[in-house]
Amino acid sequence: MDEQARIMQALGGVSLAGHSVQGGMALPPPHGHDGTDDGRKQDIGDILHQIMTITDQSLDEAQAKKHGLNCHRMKPALFSVLCEIKEKTGLSIRGAQEEDPPDPQLMRLDNMLLAEGVSGPEKGGGSAAAAAAAAASGGASDNSIEHSDYRAKLTQIRQIYHTELEKYEQACNEFTTHVMNLLREQSRTRPISPKEIERMVGIIHRKFSSIQMQLKQSTCEAVMILRSRFLDARRKRRNFSKQATEILNEYFYSHLSNPYPSEEAKEELAKKCSITVSQGVGSTITVSQVSNWFGNKRIRYKKNIGKFQEEANLYAAKTAVTAAHAVAAAVQNSQTNSPTTPSSGFQMKDEEFQLDSAESKNTLLTNMFTGSSGSFNLSNSGDMFLSMQSLNGDSYQGAQVGANVQSQVDTLRHVISQTAGYSEGLGGNTMYSPHSLNTNGGWQDATTPSSVISPNEGPRSVHSDTSN
DNA sequence: ATGCATGATTAGAA
DNA sequence: TTCTAATCATGCAT
Numbered sequence: 001m002d003e004q005a006r007i008m009q010a011l012g013g014v015s016l017a018g019h020s021v022q023g024g025m026a027l028p029p030p031h032g033h034d035g036t037d038d039g040r041k042q043d044i045g046d047i048l049h050q051i052m053t054i055t056d057q058s059l060d061e062a063q064a065k066k067h068g069l070n071c072h073r074m075k076p077a078l079f080s081v082l083c084e085i086k087e088k089t090g091l092s093i094r095g096a097q098e099e100d101p102p103d104p105q106l107m108r109l110d111n112m113l114l115a116e117g118v119s120g121p122e123k124g125g126g127s128a129a130a131a132a133a134a135a136a137s138g139g140a141s142d143n144s145i146e147h148s149d150y151r152a153k154l155t156q157i158r159q160i161y162h163t164e165l166e167k168y169e170q171a172c173n174e175f176t177t178h179v180m181n182l183l184r185e186q187s188r189t190r191p192i193s194p195k196e197i198e199r200m201v202g203i204i205h206r207k208f209s210s211i212q213m214q215l216k217q218s219t220c221e222a223v224m225i226l227r228s229r230f231l232d233a234r235r236k237r238r239n240f241s242k243q244a245t246e247i248l249n250e251y252f253y254s255h256l257s258n259p260y261p262s263e264e265a266k267e268e269l270a271k272k273c274s275i276t277v278s279q280g281v282g283s284t285i286t287v288s289q290v291s292n293w294f295g296n297k298r299i300r301y302k303k304n305i306g307k308f309q310e311e312a313n314l315y316a317a318k319t320a321v322t323a324a325h326a327v328a329a330a331v332q333n334s335q336t337n338s339p340t341t342p343s344s345g346f347q348m349k350d351e352e353f354q355l356d357s358a359e360s361k362n363t364l365l366t367n368m369f370t371g372s373s374g375s376f377n378l379s380n381s382g383d384m385f386l387s388m389q390s391l392n393g394d395s396y397q398g399a400q401v402g403a404n405v406q407s408q409v410d411t412l413r414h415v416i417s418q419t420a421g422y423s424e425g426l427g428g429n430t431m432y433s434p435h436s437l438n439t440n441g442g443w444q445d446a447t448t449p450s451s452v453i454s455p456n457e458g459p460r461s462v463h464s465d466t467s468n
Numbered sequence: 469a470t471g472c473a474t475g476a477t478t479a480g481a482a
Numbered sequence: 483t484t485c486t487a488a489t490c491a492t493g494c495a496t
Contacts, residue, residue, distance in 0.1 A: 237475045237492050245474095260485090291484085292476060299487065300474090470496080477490075482483100 047074060070188065082191035106209075109216040116223045118158045154223065161219045168215065172208040176201050240293070244273035244285055248293050252301075253315035258443060259298055266290045298443070 050065060057065065113119040183197045240248075251269055252259050261269060266287045274284040301308050 239474065239493065289475075293474090295485070295487095296475070298485090303487095472493105472495085474493080475491090478488085479486100481486080 044074065044078075047072060047078065079191055083193040083196075086191050086196075087193070103213070106213050106216070109213065109220055112220055113161075113216060113223075116220075117154065118161055118219055118223060157219060157222050161215065164215050165212065168208060168212055172205065175208075176204050179204060240273065240285060240289075247272050248290070248297070249311065249315050250319055252294065252297050253312050254319045256312070256316075259294060259301075260443075261290070261294060263287070266294075 050068075055062070110119065179200060180197055183192050183200060186192055187197070248269060251261065251265070255261070270285050270287045270290045273290070
């Protein structure tokens with residue numbers, strides 16, 4: 001109470017001692033406020049005293065007094081004085097550097113979000129559209145699938161970002177209007193200048209913008225993670241599924257003489273692998289991945305044929321079984337369909353197999369189908385191999401055999417050539433040297449078709465030759 | 469941890 | 483362009 005009196009003294013410059021203030025403010029001061037300075041000072045002192053004691057009174061009393069004060073003719077003047085005082089005290093200090101210089105970090109975040117396409121104008125209508133667009137723009141294009149995935153995820157992030165941003169803005173606006181209303185309300189009883197309200201709004205906005213910055217920051221982080229996951233991690237390797245590898249290996253070993261699948265063949269393989277893969281967990285395999293695989297396979301096979309021997313046998317044997325069956329079926333079919341026997345006399349009928357001895361043939365077949373690289377002997381495998389070539393020759397074209405038979409025949413041929421290779425060698429563990437590999441270390445028919453290879457099996461047209 | 473297997477990338481040749 | 487050869491970097495089994 002002493003303190004209050006002291007302040008009032010300072011404000012009003014008058015001593016309140018001896019005045020009865022309990023009389024109530026609603027009544028005009030009893031005397032002499034007209035003209036004399038003394039009277040005015042006393043008046044102000046009265047008001048101030050009433051203001052200061054208002055908290056000591058009961059709610060009803062205070063309410064009544066407040067109303068009286070609000071209606072007092074001196075109220076506007078007092079209000080502005082108090083505002084001025086308040087302005088000069090510490091309360092207004094924090095408004096000093098109001099003009100916010102654009103936060104460099106915020107600008108950086110904004111720029112990045114803009115660059116990444118998170119903020120800014122929306123292009124494309126959502127993930128589905130993005131995926132569709134990516135798919136449409138050249139389906140077989142290498143990383144279009146991954147890219148569309150990336151775009152879909154980015155769109156997701158963008159959507160989250162925008163909804164959050166909107167939420168914040170809405171909350172900010174709501175809160176601002178609420179505070180403004182509150183302050184306006186209070187300004188009737190408290191010295192709050194419009195300027196101060198403005199400043200308060202500024203403070204609120206700053207608070208909310210710091211939240212926004214956090215949102216932007218985390219969005220940036222999310223985008224960065226996404227980038228590193230999808231775009232920068234191109235090197236990231238995922239092993240193909242077992243089935244996919246099997247399919248590729250089957251093709252490789254059944255086309256060992258010319259393991260250069262045509263574009264169509266690659267597409268087909270990619271499709272096949274993807275279909276198989278999609279049944280389990282895994283990603284699709286693209287044409288370029290098939291190309292990579294064949295590139296790696298060729299070079300690695302060539303580098304260390306010995307290492308791949310077992311694998312080669314395995315796959316050759318595996319395909320040979322199906323090939324033999326298919327060929328047998330096809331030949332049977334062709335026999336019934338076409339009365340003309342191929343001029344070479346070669347057919348997949350045992351009797352007409354142009355092997356030198358029935359014995360070697362039997363052994364060969366046995367070994368072929370069991371996949372063993374056993375120690376059977378082939379008297380003149382060269383002849384046999386050549387004979388087998390005739391299978392691919394013109395003579396065969398007359399027959400009405402399914403197109404795929406040709407490649408299966410190819411398989412058979414290579415199985416035989418491989419097996420022959422083993423038997424020709426010094427022992428069971430001799431390195432197999434395929435006919436198709438020349439001394440320079442290249443696949444012969446990849447560059448110069450050898451006489452061993454049928455004339456119509458040109459380089460890089462493995463599939464096209466099946467149409468003959 | 470370590471080594472091998474393997475998919476991806478790169479430079480350079482044809 | 484596609485291919486080879488070398489290399490990188492990861493996955494996986496030990």
